[in-house]
Amino acid sequence: MKITTWNVNSVNVRLAHLEQFLKEESPTVIGLQELKSISEKFPIEACEALGYHAAINGQPTYNGVALLSRLPMSDILFDIPGFEDSEKRVITATVGGIRVINAYIPNGQSPDSDKYHYKLNWLQHFKAFIEAQLKRYPELVVIGDFNIAPTDDDVHDPKSWKGKVLCTDAEREAFFQLLDLGLIDGLRMEAQPAGLFTWWDYRQNGFEKNSGIRIDHLLLSTIVSRRFVTSKVHLEYRAMERPSDHAPVSIRLKKD
DNA sequence: ATGGTAGTTCCACTA
Numbered sequence: 001m002k003i004t005t006w007n008v009n010s011v012n013v014r015l016a017h018l019e020q021f022l023k024e025e026s027p028t029v030i031g032l033q034e035l036k037s038i039s040e041k042f043p044i045e046a047c048e049a050l051g052y053h054a055a056i057n058g059q060p061t062y063n064g065v066a067l068l069s070r071l072p073m074s075d076i077l078f079d080i081p082g083f084e085d086s087e088k089r090v091i092t093a094t095v096g097g098i099r100v101i102n103a104y105i106p107n108g109q110s111p112d113s114d115k116y117h118y119k120l121n122w123l124q125h126f127k128a129f130i131e132a133q134l135k136r137y138p139e140l141v142v143i144g145d146f147n148i149a150p151t152d153d154d155v156h157d158p159k160s161w162k163g164k165v166l167c168t169d170a171e172r173e174a175f176f177q178l179l180d181l182g183l184i185d186g187l188r189m190e191a192q193p194a195g196l197f198t199w200w201d202y203r204q205n206g207f208e209k210n211s212g213i214r215i216d217h218l219l220l221s222t223i224v225s226r227r228f229v230t231s232k233v234h235l236e237y238r239a240m241e242r243p244s245d246h247a248p249v250s251i252r253l254k255k256d
Numbered sequence: 257a258t259g260g261t262a263g264t265t266c267c268a269c270t271a
Contacts (some may be wrong), residue, residue, distance in 0.1 A: 009271085010263055034271090038262065061264055062271090107271055115270090149270095201271095203260040245262075245271085 001227075001253040004030040005143040005216050006237075007104070007199075007246035011035040011066070014244055015043050017237055018169040021248060022050045025234070028070050029095045030248075031102030033145045035064030042066060059088035062159070065144070067114060071096045083125040090126075092133070098224060098253075099137035101130065104142035108165045116165060123174040133183050134221060142183060142219040145246065147201075148175045150185065154214035156197065167213060184225045186218035186251045187233075198233055199246045207238055211223050218251050 004027040008014040020142065021210060022030070035042065039058035047054050052068040055076045065088060067073060068097045073093035080090055108119035118212040134140055148171045152158035161167045179185065187196065197212030206212060220228065228254040 013263070034263090042269085061269090109270080202262055206261095242262090 001098070001109060001255070002027045002029075002250055003098075003141060003143060003253070004248050004250040005033070005102070005145070005218055005220060006248035007032050007033040007145040007216060007242050007244060009036070010245040011037050011042060011064075011248065013242070015046060015190055017090075017240060017243065018043075019033065019046060019050060021234070021237060022047070022052060022068070025248075025250065025251060026070070026141040027068075028098055029218070030068045031100065031143045032068070033064075033104035034062075035059075036061060037064055055093055057088045063087045063089055065089060065091045065102050067093050067095075067100060067102050067185065068071055068094045069089055069093070072146070078228045080129045082124050083129070085122070085125075090121075090129075094137065097139055099133060099140040099142075101133060101140065101142045102240065103142065103146070105144065105146045107147045108171070110165050111163070111168055120170055123171075123178075127174070127177055128183065130183075132177060134181060134236070138221060139223050140221040141224055142178070143185075143217070145174065145215060147215050148172060149213040149215055150175050150217075153194070154197070156211040156230060161213070166213065178219065182222055183219035184222070186220050186225075186228065187231045187249070189200070189220075189225065189228050190230065195236060196233065198239060198249050202245050216246055216249050218249060224253065227255075229254055
């Protein structure tokens, strides 16, 4: 089983890249973020033609998330139940016995903005949601664009990022509170070389210089983590012509 | 300290 997360930064602009990824990498399930599309304009036929079922939580202009799966999806859940939020950031489904929560966590803009407080508050509700889901579905993964670089090892230049949004102590604390629920950072299950990132700024040739950060994550529940085989950041998709600013990130699991 | 790029929408806003 292969599980992928990818912030595509507009699903319609990135459709050719997405189709190539589905063809060549054939993930069992992929969580997409930043669709920037209403559900009605999601390229569902193109995905179905490649053998994927689609569950879509779209929104005009901003946000929007979806799950594509080779296997049928069940118990599909939209957003965070009981949390009033006009932004479409979460979609959850059960695939092949695994509960997959796919999220686009708020960016927060800057620590002195209202959006930053919205982010921290959002994370508290997200934590409660994961906790409840874990009780019901112990075989669970949380994937997506977390907009948090957990440690300085996840940042190309920790000095310049210190105290900036995505790297503040409060955001990192919220991230580790998610792990404290009983989740493991999938990409840290095996030793990694320094400079392992998933997002690079479009500006200043960020990717060419590998001045990136690691903000896209796959968190595995204890039971799922026992099936871990390997993980991969698909750098070649960030190196393409007119790419998303995020690379797809995958983990592979043993059958049981 | 600033501004660099990309996507969408109505030309500013978010990232």
